[in-house]
Amino acid sequence: MPSLLEEVESILRHIVIDVLGYSEEVYEVLRVPERVLQVKIPVKTPDGRVRVFVGWRSQHNSALGPYKGGVRFHPSVTMDEVVALSIIMTWKNALVDLPYGGGKGGVRVDPRKLSKWELEQVARGYIRGIVEYIGPDRDIPAPDVNTDPQVMAWMMDEYYRLTGDNSFAVITGKPLELMGLKARIVATGYGVAIAAREAARRLWGGVEGRTVAIQGYGNVGYHTAKFLHEMGAKIVAVSDSRGGVYCPDGVDPEKAKSVKKKTGSVIDYDGDRCRKISNRELLELDVDILVPAAIENVITVENAPRIKARIVVEGANGPVTAEADKILARRGVVVVPDVLANAGGVIVSHIEWVCGRTGDRVGYEEALKKLEAKMVNAIDVVWQLWEAEFKPKNEPMRDAAYTIAVQKVLQAMKVRGWL
Secondary structure (H helix, E strand, C coil), rough: CCCHHHHHHHHHHHHHHCCCCCCCHHHHHHHCEEEEEEEEEEEEECCCCCCCEEEEEEEEECCCCCCEEEEEECCCCHHHHHHHHHHHHHHHHCCCCCCCEEEEEEEEEEHHHHHHHHEEEEEHHHHHHHHHHHHHCCEEECCCCCCCCHHHHHHHHHHHHHCCCCCCCCCCCHHHHHCCCCCCCHHCCCCCCCCHHHHHHHHHHHCCCCCCEEEEECHHHHHHHHHHHHHHCCCEEEEEECEEEEECCCCCCCHHHHHHHCEEEEEEEECCCCECCCCHHHHHHCCCEEEEEECCCEEECCCCCHHHCCECCCCCCEEECCHHHHHHHCCCCCEEEEHHCHHHHHHHHHEEEEEEEHHHCCCCHHHHHHHHHHHHHHHHHHHHHHHHHHHCCCCCCHHHHHHHHHHHHHHHHHCCCCC
């Protein structure tokens, strides 16, 4: 199976050469990151041992503004994964009209095996390794997998210690005490829910009463379930790494969250007519809307013919492979791509960044209102192009989204004199 980087490069090449008609040279200019940093993070443990962790920061493209993207802590992080995610961030930021380029970071570490003190040393060590290349107008890190507001606070403080610049705009996703936003924790899931709602509105007139299955019940999956439930949709299945549960009468998102917190998995959720299912079974359930919000490459050429959902909304990055996307498009399945569907987090990060620069504060409801306006506008633009040029040829919505984003970046590069 192709890696995430191979998938991202394949999609980009198709758009640049096959759709837009540019040369191989233009594709190479867009493919290669402007800078990839590797850092060594030695951490001395309380018992005197020294553990060494490796991290990366990929700065893909800065034509539209400073690099922007999260930092993940995970034992399987690779440089290629970080590069791929930075490329995705370039298109995501362009698509929702943010003044950013694409960046991404990662450290190969299992935070569950670290003490709080050790976790802080990893966070600070990472910033020490990249401090010369970040800043409010250069590169603005944010949370991602296994990083949270506390980790961001340590990172911001380390930047201050090293540079003397006590800027609240160098990091987003921070605690409320450091000009963070309450809306940030819900932002990505809320954006995914809006994407599902808007797709359902165009297909069926609304999302009310529509059945939904969600793979992945971390922060994004839970908040997607919560907001879709509040919008009137019926969540019938949820899952995590240990498996899932299918309840035809509906899953209570809050109860599922409580069960996961208490037992470690939603698989222990109980209710009338509920049954345990595998993650593979969840993907192939007969539901209206499917939200893969866990990991990449879960819908492939192997299972794409068996997907029964009419709408697939990519809560995770790259859950549908490029070839599977084509199969689904030919079958009439609408796939709302990751660069559009899960952009809510970076939209609210931008709001926080602006607040950090101005000293203003934005409330929870106001931030979500701004997020919704950005998402709905981007969905409208992508949907119109898709219906006019790509849908008639049974081509996926991803092609329309990438076409818009790539054109924005290329135009910025041209007027800057880079091309």
